[in-house]
Amino acid sequence: MVMRKQTRKSVCPRRDGDNTPAPLDFVSPTRFDNSYFKLVLGGxxxxxxxxxxxxxxxxxxxxxxxxxxxxxxxxxxxxxxxMVKMGNINPLTGLKGQVRKNCRHVN
Incomplete structure (x- = not known):
């Protein structure tokens, strides 16, 4: 069953922030599979x-x-x-790198 836009809106809080998680795949939100791609194909x-x-x-x-x-x-x-390729990425650390507090601005 595909969750429609109105149903998706119902999981959003009316106030007090936006920290409520919403699954990207409502067909099998707790399973790792290819349903996401099927949903995208179906619009x-x-x-x-x-x-x-x-x-x-x-x-x-x-x-x-x-x-x-x-x-x-x-x-x-x-x-x-x-995932293996990403695990082999050497992130910049120390004086060579920076973890930004706001991704749009240099600390």
Whole structure:
């Protein structure tokens, strides 16, 4: 079942901040699978940036969405490879790097 826009709005607090988590995938929010890509293909991506994956300038992104929606095991394989690559990134630390308190401004 796809959660519609009105239902999604119902999880947002009316006041007192915006710290209520909302899953990006309402089909299987507690399971790691390829439902997210199926939702995007069906026009039910939660964020506008999700749908741009299909309509943006790059056809490569749209092809990946279609491929991952159709082939969950390929998505798992490529996700695992990506996580290994990200784990091998050497972040800048000490005087060479900076953790910003506000991403738009240098500390």
């Amino acid at each position: 039910h991506g939660l964020l506008p940036s999700d749908q741009v994956l299909l309509t943006g300038n790059g056809r490569q992104a749209a092809e990946l969405v279609k491929t991952y929606a159709a082939n969950e095991s390929l998505f798992f394989q490529q996700f695992a490879k990506s």
